[in-house]
Amino acid sequence: MIGAKKTIAEEGFSIQNQNCIARVSIRIPCLEKAAEQIAEGHWPEAVAESGRSVVAVVCNLAPLELIHASGATPVRLCAGEAGPLPEGVPEPPRQMCPVVKGAAARLGALRRQVGERLVAVVIPGTCDWKARYGDFLGLGDGALVLDVPRDKSSWEARQAWRRQIAALADYLGRRTGAPATRASLLRSIALYQQATALGRRLTEQMKQAPPPMSGSDLMRVFNLFYSLPIEVWIEAAGALLAGIGMDGMDGADKLDKVDGGAGGAKGPRILVVGAPIIWPHWQVPRLIESLGGRIVADALCSSYRGFSDLVSVDETTRTGLLDALADRYLLPCTCPCFGSDEEYLWRVENQTRDFRIEGAVIHRLKSCYLYDLEADRLEGLFRRLGLPCLQIEDDYESPAPAGLATRIEAFLDMVRSRKAGV
Numbered sequence: 567m568i569g570a571k572k573t574i575a576e577e578g579f580s581i582q583n584q585n586c587i588a589r590v591s592i593r594i595p596c597l598e599k600a601a602e603q604i605a606e607g608h609w610p611e612a613v614a615e616s617g618r619s620v621v622a623v624v625c626n627l628a629p630l631e632l633i634h635a636s637g638a639t640p641v642r643l644c645a646g647e648a649g650p651l652p653e654g655v656p657e658p659p660r661q662m663c664p665v666v667k668g669a670a671a672r673l674g675a676l677r678r679q680v681g682e683r684l685v686a687v688v689i690p691g692t693c694d695w696k697a698r699y700g701d702f703l704g705l706g707d708g709a710l711v712l713d714v715p716r717d718k719s720s721w722e723a724r725q726a727w728r729r730q731i732a733a734l735a736d737y738l739g740r741r742t743g744a745p746a747t748r749a750s751l752l753r754s755i756a757l758y759q760q761a762t763a764l765g766r767r768l769t770e771q772m773k774q775a776p777p778p779m780s781g782s783d784l785m786r787v788f789n790l791f792y793s794l795p796i797e798v799w800i801e802a803a804g805a806l807l808a809g810i811g812m813d814g815m816d817g818a819d820k821l822d823k824v825d826g827g828a829g830g831a832k833g834p835r836i837l838v839v840g841a842p843i844i845w846p847h848w849q850v851p852r853l854i855e856s857l858g859g860r861i862v863a864d865a866l867c868s869s870y871r872g873f874s875d876l877v878s879v880d881e882t883t884r885t886g887l888l889d890a891l892a893d894r895y896l897l898p899c900t901c902p903c904f905g906s907d908e909e910y911l912w913r914v915e916n917q918t919r920d921f922r923i924e925g926a927v928i929h930r931l932k933s934c935y936l937y938d939l940e941a942d943r944l945e946g947l948f949r950r951l952g953l954p955c956l957q958i959e960d961d962y963e964s965p966a967p968a969g970l971a972t973r974i975e976a977f978l979d980m981v982r983s984r985k986a987g988v
């Protein structure tokens with residue numbers, strides 16, 4: 567077994583209705599089961615049960631539709647817990663990014679569960695840790711590293727990325743034996759558009775006051791998108807959306823009746839930004855909500871960012887579809903690897919307005935210099951907007967330090983005082 571499951575009690579805090587995906591006690595068994603299996607160090611059974619080849623990715627820049635159209639189930643390896651490394655892999659450098667360390671452990675678990683059906687790993691080289699991931703694990707031809715441009719604004723960079731996606735299509739075709747065709751691309755793009763639309767509609771619900779579910783639970787649902795076959799996730803997300811709106815009451819009525827609202831009906835509306843927060847390492851969202859904050863939006867690559875953009879198809883030739891996918895993954899991407907890209911700040915500013923944010927938590931990861939640089943820019947943005955913010959550094963490995971709850975509590979008190987005009 568990879569990594570022992572931590573109970574909520576062991577982690578030192580709890581939130582109400584922990585086992586329910588939504589505060590209104592809607593149970594989505596396949597999501598709960600998948601979350602539990604991941605917490606135990608396994609992959610959801612649904613991945614093996616899909617019967618398809620599996621292609622793993624380590625970043626949001628890898629086009630999932632293309633993998634799906636090549637006959638494989640895409641899954642994302644990035645993990646919120648390190649766990650034991652696959653056999654034969656050397657001890658990683660002490661400073662290795664925890665996301666990458668976790669991804670190495672998740673690869674071992676995936677191999678154990680799907681064996682030779684794992685046919686490739688796609689690695690966008692956004693940072694040095696990721697670019698060297700395949701070497702570190704000795705993946706050889708089983709991995710393809712994509713060269714990510716540092717400046718995505720030029721036409722040349724866009725064209726170079728399109729060529730890489732075309733090469734990826736060829737590579738995937740060789741690995742799965744089922745090269746993506748125009749028809750399979752159209753089908754897969756339509757499927758992922760459906761998932762994106764569902765993710766956006768779920769996100770929209772969080773604009774309600776109070777929101778109909780816990781933001782921490784919604785982040786978990788979004789995390790699971792990367793670990794489940796798309797068909798399974800679509801069904802589950804559809805059931806969740808229907809469940810939120812189908813019992814004849816609006817969100818506010820439901821929350822008042824059930825438990826006073828996610829994080830308390832009057833809890834401050836919180837935005838979480840910065841480095842990925844990946845299930846099952848959930849101490850930051852849990853702490854925010856257990857101390858009375860209401861997470862209503864996030865700008866994390868592990869969560870909402872996967873749903874914020876649609877593929878825009880101009881030409882339905884195979885080349886046109888591959889180009890559309892390349893553009894969808896590169897152009898709106900707000901990864902801090904893209905130099906001084908202003909789009910991230912612009913998007914975050916819009917979220918603060920649309921979701922009536924009252925305070926922001928900036929999540930940083932130990933050893934991630936890219937997000938360290940971004941954290942200062944984000945703090946500058948929140949200062950300009952007059953929003954209180956709190957920076958938290960995490961390493962995915964240690965339990966929450968004793969002082970973390972106190973810092974979050976003090977931050978939430980400050981947000982409340984500001985809201986009350988004290």
Ligand code: SF4
Nearest residue numbers: 625626627692867901
């Ligand atoms: S933050 Fe950057 S490196 Fe991380 S998943 Fe997103 S795009 Fe990839």
Ligand code: SF4
Nearest residue numbers: 663665693933934936
């Ligand atoms: S969290 Fe930072 S250092 Fe780690 S893989 Fe992502 S971009 Fe690289």
